[in-house]
Amino acid sequence: xxxxxxxxxxxxxxxxxxxxxxxxxxxxxxxxxxxxxxxxxxxxxxxxxxxxxxxxxxxxxxxxxxxxxxxxxxxxxxxxxxxxxxxxxxxxxxxxxxxxxxxxxxxxxxxxxxxxxxxxxxxxxxxxxxxxxxxxxxxxxxxxxxxxxxxxxxxxxxxxxxxxxxxxxxxxxxxxxxxxxxxxxxxxxxxxxxxxxxxxxxxxxxxxxxxxxxxxxxxxxxxxxxxxxxxxxxxxxxxxxxxxxxxxxxxxxxxxxxxxxxxxxxxxxxxxxxxxxxxxxxxxxxxxxxxxxxxxxxxxxxxxxxxxxxxxxxxxxxxxxxxxxxxxxxxxxxxxxxxxxxxxxxxxxx
Numbered sequence: 001x002x003x004x005x006x007x008x009x010x011x012x013x014x015x016x017x018x019x020x021x022x023x024x025x026x027x028x029x030x031x032x033x034x035x036x037x038x039x040x041x042x043x044x045x046x047x048x049x050x051x052x053x054x055x056x057x058x059x060x061x062x063x064x065x066x067x068x069x070x071x072x073x074x075x076x077x078x079x080x081x082x083x084x085x086x087x088x089x090x091x092x093x094x095x096x097x098x099x100x101x102x103x104x105x106x107x108x109x110x111x112x113x114x115x116x117x118x119x120x121x122x123x124x125x126x127x128x129x130x131x132x133x134x135x136x137x138x139x140x141x142x143x144x145x146x147x148x149x150x151x152x153x154x155x156x157x158x159x160x161x162x163x164x165x166x167x168x169x170x171x172x173x174x175x176x177x178x179x180x181x182x183x184x185x186x187x188x189x190x191x192x193x194x195x196x197x198x199x200x201x202x203x204x205x206x207x208x209x210x211x212x213x214x215x216x217x218x219x220x221x222x223x224x225x226x227x228x229x230x231x232x233x234x235x236x237x238x239x240x241x242x243x244x245x246x247x248x249x250x251x252x253x254x255x256x257x258x259x260x261x262x263x264x265x266x267x268x269x270x271x272x273x274x275x276x277x278x279x280x281x282x283x284x285x286x287x288x289x290x291x292x293x294x295x296x297x298x299x300x301x302x303x304x305x306x307x308x309x310x311x312x313x314x315x316x317x318x319x320x321x322x323x324x325x326x327x328x329x330x331x332x333x334x335x336x337x338x339x340x341x342x343x344x345x346x347x348x349x350x
Contacts, residue, residue: 003325004349007257007287008035008140013132013249015284017145017275018261019268023292025052026336027261027329028144029068030346033339036072041139043073045131047124048146051076058338069339077127079120086123087114093235097228129246250284257287262317264291264310273320288325289317290349295331303331 008014008031016028025046032044043065046053053076054061057068063081065073087110094106113119128143135141250256258279262268276286291314295306318326329348336345 003288004031004259004290004327005034007259008142009038009040011255011257011287012135012140013256014140014142014287015145015256015258016142016261017258018147019263019271020050020147022261022263022268023329023336024048024261025056025144026342026345027259027290027292027349028142029053029056029074030336030342030349031259032072032140032142033069033342034346034349035140036069039071041071041136042142043075043131043135043139044068044142044144045075045077045128046144047077047128048144049079049120050146053144056337056342075131077124079124082127083114083120083123086126087119097232097235125246126242129242132246132249133242247283250282253285257285259288259290260286261290261292263293264313264317266313269313269317272317276321276324286324288327289321291317291326291328293331294328 014028014031016024016031018024025048028044032042036042044053046061051061053074057074059068060066061068061074061076063076063078065075068074091106091110094110095103098106131141260272260275262272272289279286295303295310297304297307314326314328327349329345332341332344334344335341
């Protein structure tokens with residue numbers, strides 16, 4: 001088996017990316033079509049805000065899976081809807097956990113966060129994790145990614161989000177211990193809280209004057225705070241586990257790989273060299289390079305001259321990345337469109 005066929009047949013998740021306009025969506029769809037025709041259930045998912053999947057397949061594709069061909073489904077992640085759902089879920093959790101007098105500030109903060117750098121990427125990453133979690137055991141997921149800069153940030157996010165969540169967990173632990181200490185100062189005698197009191201080094205006798213203190217009310221407040229702390233911890237634990245699981249999949253070369261698509265031109269070659277380095281730093285296995293739309297050398301002077309220029313850039317690419325398998329796809333006579341066009345392209349991805 002050739003490299004691309006072997007990659008698609010043996011991995012659980014493939015990412016296809018590169019500079020804009022080089023044919024990423026067509027290559028991703030052609031690989032997906034070939035695998036579905038070989039009998040494997042396959043889903044191709046576009047994470048590019050400027051989706052082309054529906055245009056390429058000549059049918060409406062949205063945020064929920066649609067059948068593109070037998071055993072093949074397509075999804076275009078809607079960035080606005082994904083961000084809205086992400087913030088709605090965060091707001092629901094925070095409103096349930098935060099005191100009522102702070103909920104106005106929570107809503108204000110989340111509205112500002114909607115346009116903050118990284119919010120869209122974080123929301124898309126949640127959907128990527130969700131799609132990977134929900135794949136069936138024999139299913140191949142192919143992600144048609146956004147242009148290089150967006151994709152390299154997205155690939156680095158699982159590690160950053162896991163580290164961020166770990167930081168929140170440490171802060172939450174400190175907050176919970178401090179809360180326990182305060183409850184201990186109010187006279188609670190739970191063994192864990194007693195330890196916290198010992199750390200603080202003091203105990204304050206409960207005030208029992210009428211109209212000043214109600215021990216049962218204070219105990220109820222303390223219990224609610226303890227439950228809130230536990231629920232915050234559970235939310236953060238679930239989030240950390242989700243990013244840890246996604247990171248493990250992405251960084252396992254036996255389960256996931258990245259295919260970079262490019263044209264034999266100066267900027268795509270430079271971006272490919274940079275993207276390959278960024279992906280390796282993020283711990284992802286780059287499985288191969290596809291040089292798309294190679295000009296023929298025997299179809300007239302213009303294309304022959306074009307081919308000659310391309311040869312220099314191919315040499316630059318293979319010199320910079322000698323360890324990467326390269327597959328060249330010829331410039332096809334017709335437009336790659338619909339199942340028929342993708343079937344023709346798939347014949348060159350062997």
